[in-house]
Amino acid sequence: MKSIGEGLMNRAEQREKFIDIMARFTVYTGKYLPDDVHAKLKELREKEDSALATIVYDAMFEDLKLANELDRPLCQDTGVIQYFVQVGTRFPLINQIEDCLIEAVKKATCLGPLRHNAVEVFDEKNTGNNVGKRIPWIDWEIVPDNDEATIYVYMAGGGCSLPGIAKVLMPLEGYEGVVKMVFDQITSYGINACPPLLVGIGIAGSVEVASKLSKKALLRPIGSKNSNPRGAELEARIEAGLNALKIGPGGLTGENSVMGVHIEEAARHPATIAVGLSTGCWAHRRAVIKINAAMEYETISHKGAKI
Amino acid sequence: MSKRILTTPIKDADLESLHIGDIIYLNGYLITGRDDVHQRLIKQNKELPVDLAGLAVFHAGPIMQKIEGTEDKYRVISIGPTTSMRMEKYEKDFIPRTGVKIIVGKGGMGADTAQACKEHKAIHTVFPGGCAVLAAKCVEEVERVEWLDLGMPEAMWVMRVKEFGPLIVSIDTLGNNLFENNKKQFNLRKDLMVEDICQYVDYLG
Numbered sequence: 001m002k003s004i005g006e007g008l009m010n011r012a013e014q015r016e017k018f019i020d021i022m023a024r025f026t027v028y029t030g031k032y033l034p035d036d037v038h039a040k041l042k043e044l045r046e047k048e049d050s051a052l053a054t055i056v057y058d059a060m061f062e063d064l065k066l067a068n069e070l071d072r073p074l075c076q077d078t079g080v081i082q083y084f085v086q087v088g089t090r091f092p093l094i095n096q097i098e099d100c101l102i103e104a105v106k107k108a109t110c111l112g113p114l115r116h117n118a119v120e121v122f123d124e125k126n127t128g129n130n131v132g133k134r135i136p137w138i139d140w141e142i143v144p145d146n147d148e149a150t151i152y153v154y155m156a157g158g159g160c161s162l163p164g165i166a167k168v169l170m171p172l173e174g175y176e177g178v179v180k181m182v183f184d185q186i187t188s189y190g191i192n193a194c195p196p197l198l199v200g201i202g203i204a205g206s207v208e209v210a211s212k213l214s215k216k217a218l219l220r221p222i223g224s225k226n227s228n229p230r231g232a233e234l235e236a237r238i239e240a241g242l243n244a245l246k247i248g249p250g251g252l253t254g255e256n257s258v259m260g261v262h263i264e265e266a267a268r269h270p271a272t273i274a275v276g277l278s279t280g281c282w283a284h285r286r287a288v289i290k291i292n293a294a295m296e297y298e299t300i301s302h303k304g305a306k307i
Numbered sequence: 308m309s310k311r312i313l314t315t316p317i318k319d320a321d322l323e324s325l326h327i328g329d330i331i332y333l334n335g336y337l338i339t340g341r342d343d344v345h346q347r348l349i350k351q352n353k354e355l356p357v358d359l360a361g362l363a364v365f366h367a368g369p370i371m372q373k374i375e376g377t378e379d380k381y382r383v384i385s386i387g388p389t390t391s392m393r394m395e396k397y398e399k400d401f402i403p404r405t406g407v408k409i410i411v412g413k414g415g416m417g418a419d420t421a422q423a424c425k426e427h428k429a430i431h432t433v434f435p436g437g438c439a440v441l442a443a444k445c446v447e448e449v450e451r452v453e454w455l456d457l458g459m460p461e462a463m464w465v466m467r468v469k470e471f472g473p474l475i476v477s478i479d480t481l482g483n484n485l486f487e488n489n490k491k492q493f494n495l496r497k498d499l500m501v502e503d504i505c506q507y508v509d510y511l512g
Contacts, residue, residue: 059441072384075387179505252475
């Protein structure tokens with residue numbers, strides 16, 4: 001059965017509308033931080049009183065204000081564009097999403113404007129439009145018996161991607177090995193990655209699953225907890241521990257280090273503990289939009305956004 | 308407190324009284340140069356198309372927009388700093404080869420750069436990371452671009468800036484290194500924190 005909205009639009013019109021929404025929402029993602037990140041930064045700013053931490057937080061909030069007033073990307077590194085798509089099997093454009101998202105990125109690159117961030121491997125040429133082999137990166141989740149699409153936009157900047165790491169531990173290295181890897185990486189690479197950071201940890205049986213889950217952990221709203229009570233407790237302990245390092249905004253020391261620590265897991269092999277780490281910078285440009293079969297949208301990450 | 312403003316061309320004496328943690332602002336020429344520019348000069352031995360002697364280099368890959376109706380004039384949209392540590396491999400050679408006096412970037416640099424700053428009287432400074440529109444507001448004019456074949460982020464953008472900052476001195480001309488000092492503190496605390504958390508993670512029944 002078709003919804004009323006769908007009946008009013010033919011497939012070509014739906015496609016055009018979808019591309020337009022996603023292009024404009026991608027541009028929007030680069031200009032406005034999501035509500036949860038903005039609120040967390042405000043909270044962390046209030047706890048600082050040292051000269052350097054104050055200067056850095058003042059600069060950050062002035063930058064957000066200017067980005068808004070001048071309608072520009074708040075950080076020059078608008079990243080490699082990644083889309084995490086949760087699509088209902090009955091979403092009318094399910095067959096065309098990949099193609100539409102590629103078009104949306106090209107359009108967003110001009111509209112934004114976005115920085116050109118797709119460099120073809122081996123050829124070492126910047127494509128100039130943020131589209132390249134397998135880029136924009138698209139991650140798929142199929143939702144049965146549903147006619148909507150929920151799409152996460154993530155701008156994977158270079159600075160916040162640099163601390164990324166994954167390895168497979170032997171089980172007797174245990175969760176202690178996970179904790180140690182996270183702390184080693186944050187105190188070496190993390191301090192240069194525009195803290196306060198959002199820390200995503202994936203734990204699984206093999207390296208690609210752990211890596212992917214570490215990025216999905218960054219998509220969760222700040223303040224959300226792991227679904228396992230032990231996982232939630234470990235998140236809280238690592239968060240408190242990282243904050244006690246007092247890395248501060250920009251790595252220049254301060255009262256805190258992170259906006260949060262999120263862990264996502266998949267059952268592991270008995271003989272391996274794979275761990276992945278992804279970090280998000282203070283300018284954590286992660287946005288979520290829900291689009292229904294009538295191509296009406298709701299901006300979940302940015303309530304009431306006018307895109 | 309009045310703003311401490313340095314103007315290019317920079318002389319050694321302008322820098323010698325600066326210490327890590329000081330805040331300065333820059334007037335004059337600031338030229339972007341990051342991974343590929345360092346690689347071309349130091350590894351590939353290609354001559355730089357811009358003379359950086361006495362000037363400031365910016366570890367940054369901006370968003371630039373061509374001004375409509377012009378052949379090659381650009382305006383800067385967003386231009387925050389990039390991770391300076393990526394240039395650590397070549398900066399010790401880049402400093403004497405170019406005669407650059409101020410390096411602007413994000414996060415710390417290592418011992419080799421600190422040594423080069425000491426030997427050649429240069430400093431490394433950080434602009435608050437991510438604050439790209441704030442930085443763009445301090446750019447008076449994008450005078451020209453070189454090596455645009457490297458793509459927008461890697462090209463050399465020659466800009467005139469006014470009161471560009473705040474710039475926090477992270478390596479001074481004595482070779483003091485703010486981030487390395489901070490790191491020592493973080494690492495001391497890290498060992499205690501890791502030990503503490505590890506008491507609670509033996510989940511095997």
